[in-house]
Each structure stands twice: as structure tokens, then as C-alpha cells.
Amino acid sequence: MSIPQKIKEIVNSIPQNVKLVAVSKTKPNEDIMEAYEGGYRIFGENKPQELTRKYNELPKDIEWHMIGHLQSNKVKYIASFVSLIHAVDSIKLLKEINKQAQKNNRIIDCLFQFHIADEQTKFGFSLPEAEEVINSETFKGFENIRITGVMGMATFTDNEDQIKKEFQNLKFIFDQLKTKHFQDINEFKEISMGMSGDYRLAIEEGSTMVRVGSTIFGARNYTV
């Protein structure tokens, strides 16, 4: 099946309110252009440098999502064009995003990343940590950031019960934050969870945004 056919198949199989981010990391521009020519516009990358290069080389109506861990000193490369930063996990990073957004005269949409997995290798806030940030005066002063929801990555495991529990935990966190802090903010509505292996499960548990790479573009080869 071609790349556009795979995208179409996924889009047709998920609810209309769930957004598919086609994760094109490590893949060549030609693959993205195949998807683009098939009509797709929403792509995700996890490295600021690669994201910036692809932004410069590819059509400007692409909606680019930064889905990976982001260091503060790299924000400046993507601040002028990124449409959503998925993995915000510190006040330091928020501060820099706000600063660079201001410089570019825009408001940047961000998701709070939560650590829901069983693995130390994954980044993210705990619920109390996020609430501490939200309640801080510093955070309240960030006029160029809009928090539109939460993001998380489940443990890399075959145990579906475990993955399901982790997704339920992220949904719980989202509901808590919505009720306690974002009740009146309509834009706070996204739950970014689910990848190639688990996006169907994630949607059952309330995902509004799935990040799918290898199912669309094929396996990645990191040794190249």
C-alpha cells in the first residue's frame, strides 16, 4: 500500500474528532511529499534540527508538530513555525517557549507531557508537579503560550492491560486539570496518546490525537 493509502486507511478507521499526526522522523522529504500530494498536511518530528530543515525544504502549508523531548536552547529554531509542541515538561522550557513566541509575535500551543510509563527513560510531569507550575505566578505571566492539553507515552510492552491503565491514567490527569484549572478554556481539549502499536487502544481510552509513524512510512532505520 502507498503512503497516502495508509494514511487514508487510518483516517477512515478513527473517529472524526481524533487528529492523526503522521510521524515522519528519519524519513526523507520524498516520503512526506507523497503524503502531501495525497492531500495530507499534518506531520510530526522529534528533532528540532530535522524539523527545521524539513520546514525550510517543504511546502509552507504543512502543519508541523514537535513531538519529541525539546531542550530549551533549541526552541528558537522552531518557534516561528511550529504549530504544536507536544512534550513540554518543565517551567524552564515554558519560559523559553514564551520568550521565543513573543519574539515571533505569536502564541504557541503546547501540551504538558506526563510520565505515565513504567520506564525511567521517558520524560514528563507528575500531576502535582504540573499543578505546581500552573499555580505559579511565573506561569500565569506567560502570555504567548496556550496550553491545549496533555501528552503521554505508554510503556513499551506487549501487556495491553498495562498500556490501557497508563492511558486511563493520562485521561484521569486530563480530567483533573480540566476541572480544576482549565474549566473555562475551550482550547484545553487535547489528549495526545497512541502510536503505531497502541493507537486504537488509546482512542478507546479517550485520545484526541494519535502520533503514528511506522504504520504509515514503514520501519525506521536508525543506523543510516
Ligand SMILES: *Cc1c(COP(=O)(O)O)cnc(C)c1O
Ligand atoms: C516516533 C514517535 C512516535 C511514532 O512512533 P511509531 O511507533 O513509529 O508510530 C510517536 N510519538 C513519539 C513521541 C515518537 O517519538
